[in-house]
């Protein structure tokens with residue numbers, strides 16, 4: 001009797017988590033910081049994309065949820081659970097790719113910049129900010145990290161971007177438009193266009209808020225220029 005191979009059982013990832021997964025290098029040791037439900041790291045391990053993993057979270061409850069996901073998809077032996085703040089539970093040299101997703105841009109930068117061992121060009125960081133993405137891009141560039149790729153994604157009607165970054169030591173000071181649009185400025189995929197439209201709406205709101213106050217003339221003018229650039233990009 002012929003035995004049919006069992007279909008690979010994998011957690012369902014939405015487009016945002018799939019975009020992150022697509023930027024993780026095959027065969028690496030990967031850490032998911034702020035893992036919560038643990039779906040991403042369970043998918044990466046169960047699909048065979050990564051060699052081994054770490055599921056890290058600052059809170060016990062999410063880590064318990066992640067433990068259930070790892071067990072459900074049969075990868076508890078290849079993914080270690082760590083209760084820790086940011087990268088503090090990891091040792092330099094034991095990971096290759098690090099995911100920090102679903103948090104604000106400032107917190108992502110704080111987590112990434114606190115440990116000095118992150119300044120290693122061999123490491124890759126997959127960052128998916130929910131807010132303040134322009135501040136995250138600026139912090140990265142101004143502190144010697146480069147953005148190698150950006151992957152736009154739309155999930156639940158919201159546009160997101162995922163940044164693949166690495167330390168190069170080369171410092172650069174981005175313009176406003178670079179900080180706000182990153183590598184998506186030149187990207188003509190529908191998800192990138194929708195992301196740029198979201199940024200344009202946010203900047204328009206900022207300009208409207210600033211125009212009410214005469215004190216912020218310089219800031220107003222700089223955001224006005226940024227808005228004009230964004231509007232002309234979105235019309236193309």
Ligand SMILES: C[S@@+](CC[C@H](N)C(=O)[O-])C[C@H]1O[C@@H](n2cnc3c(N)ncnc32)[C@H](O)[C@@H]1O
Pocket residue numbers: 033034035036037056057058059062084085086087100101102103111
């Ligand atoms: C909104 S969830 C994001 C879950 C998942 N990464 C995603 O993108 O779907 C944020 C998670 O990060 C965890 N978290 C917040 N601050 C953290 C920190 N400093 N270190 C580790 N985990 C943290 C929270 O406990 C929570 O489980």
